[in-house]
Amino acid sequence: MSMLVEMGSVVENNILSDDVRAMVIQAPRVAAQAEPGQFVMVKNESGSTFLRRPFGVADVDREQGRLLLIYRVAGKGTRELAGLEPTMEISVEGPLGGGFRFGEVSGGAYSGKEDGRTLLIGGGVGVAPLIYTARYLAEREPENKPLFLLGVRSAEELFWQDYLKEFTEEIIVTTNDGSAGKKGFAIDALPDILAAHDIRHIKICGPTIMMEGLAKLAMERGIECQVSLEKRMACGIGVCLGCTFEGKVSGKRWKICHDGPVFPAEEVFEK
Ligand SMILES: Cc1cc2nc3c(=O)[nH]c(=O)nc-3n(C[C@H](O)[C@H](O)[C@H](O)COP(=O)(O)OP(=O)(O)OC[C@H]3O[C@@H](n4cnc5c(N)ncnc54)[C@H](O)[C@@H]3O)c2cc1C
Ligand code: FES
Structure with missing residues (x-):
C-alpha cells in the first residue's frame, strides 16, 4: 500500500450540527487504498493555510471512488474546509499511518476477522x-x-447514529448533559456493557x-x-518528529503519524 497525493473534488459538504460537517470527496485513488483507522491530510489549495490538516477516513465508497470525512470546525483550516462547495478542488494526501488491526493470529500477523465480539468506543469527532x-x-x-x-456532548450529536446503525448490533449512548442515553461519560457506561456482553476486543478513538x-x-x-x-501534525509522514511519544512497554519512540495513529493500549497507557 502506498501513500499518494491526489487532487480530489468536493461532492458534498453537509452540515450535521452547529460545528460538525460531513464532506464527501471524489478521490478514487486514495479511496481504493484507505483502510479502517487510517487518515488523510487535506488542503484547500486556494485557501490560506500552509499546512495540511489530518482527518480520519470516516468511510470509503470504492465503487464510486469517494471518501467521507466528518470534521469539527475548530479553527482556521477547518473553517476554510467548511466553506468549500461541490465541484471545488481539494488536495488529499494519503492514506496515511496504520489502521486498526483485526484478528491477530500470532506475532503481528492478522486474519482480518476478530474472534468474539468487538466493542467500538467513539468520543466526539473520534467517532x-x-x-x-x-x-x-x-x-x-x-x-x-x-x-x-457513543460518548457525545448532547442529543444534538446523535447524528452519528445514522451512520452507524446499519453496521452495529447495538448503540449505547452517553451524553455529558443527560439529554439522551445515560448521563455522563463513556467510562460510566462501560462496566455495565462488559457485564452484559462477552467483549473480546475494544477499539477506541x-x-x-x-x-x-x-x-x-x-x-x-x-x-x-x-x-x-491524535496529536497536532505538521508533516504527517514521519519526518518532522512533531508527533512522537515513548511506548510504555517497548520504550520505543513512536511517531503517531507513521507508526500509528492506532496502537495497542498497553503501549500508550500505564496499566
Ligand atoms: C490522525 C488524526 C485524525 C484526525 N481526525 C479528525 C476527524 O476525523 N475529524 C475531526 O474533526 N478532527 C480530526 N482531527 C483533528 C483535526 O486535524 C484538527 O481539528 C484540525 O487540524 C484543526 O485545524 P484548524 O486549522 O481548523 O484548527 P487550528 O487553528 O489549527 O486549531 C484550532 C484548535 O484545534 C486544536 N487542534 C488542532 N489540531 C488538533 C489535533 N490534531 N488534535 C486535537 N486538537 C487539535 C488546536 O489546539 C486549537 O485549539 C484529527 C487529527 C489527527 C492527528
Ligand atoms: S507529524 Fe511529522 S513526524 Fe508525525
Whole structure:
C-alpha cells in the first residue's frame, strides 16, 4: 500500500450540527487504498493555510471512488474546509499511518476477522474513523456486528447514529448533559456493557483523557484493546518528529503519524 497525493473534488459538504460537517470527496485513488483507522491530510489549495490538516477516513465508497470525512470546525483550516462547495478542488494526501488491526493470529500477523465480539468506543469527532471500522467488521461477519459506545456532548450529536446503525448490533449512548442515553461519560457506561456482553476486543478513538480511563478498564479485564491517537501534525509522514511519544512497554519512540495513529493500549497507557 502506498501513500499518494491526489487532487480530489468536493461532492458534498453537509452540515450535521452547529460545528460538525460531513464532506464527501471524489478521490478514487486514495479511496481504493484507505483502510479502517487510517487518515488523510487535506488542503484547500486556494485557501490560506500552509499546512495540511489530518482527518480520519470516516468511510470509503470504492465503487464510486469517494471518501467521507466528518470534521469539527475548530479553527482556521477547518473553517476554510467548511466553506468549500461541490465541484471545488481539494488536495488529499494519503492514506496515511496504520489502521486498526483485526484478528491477530500470532506475532503481528492478522486474519482480518476478530474472534468474539468487538466493542467500538467513539468520543466526539473520534467517532468518525469508527464508522468505516464498524462497516468493515459488519461486512466480514454480519452475524457478529460490533457493539458501539457513543460518548457525545448532547442529543444534538446523535447524528452519528445514522451512520452507524446499519453496521452495529447495538448503540449505547452517553451524553455529558443527560439529554439522551445515560448521563455522563463513556467510562460510566462501560462496566455495565462488559457485564452484559462477552467483549473480546475494544477499539477506541476520542480525546486522550477519555481513552485513558476506558483503556485502563479494558486492560484490567484482560480485553485486547487498541486506541487511535491524535496529536497536532505538521508533516504527517514521519519526518518532522512533531508527533512522537515513548511506548510504555517497548520504550520505543513512536511517531503517531507513521507508526500509528492506532496502537495497542498497553503501549500508550500505564496499566
Ligand atoms: C490522525 C488524526 C485524525 C484526525 N481526525 C479528525 C476527524 O476525523 N475529524 C475531526 O474533526 N478532527 C480530526 N482531527 C483533528 C483535526 O486535524 C484538527 O481539528 C484540525 O487540524 C484543526 O485545524 P484548524 O486549522 O481548523 O484548527 P487550528 O487553528 O489549527 O486549531 C484550532 C484548535 O484545534 C486544536 N487542534 C488542532 N489540531 C488538533 C489535533 N490534531 N488534535 C486535537 N486538537 C487539535 C488546536 O489546539 C486549537 O485549539 C484529527 C487529527 C489527527 C492527528
Ligand atoms: S507529524 Fe511529522 S513526524 Fe508525525
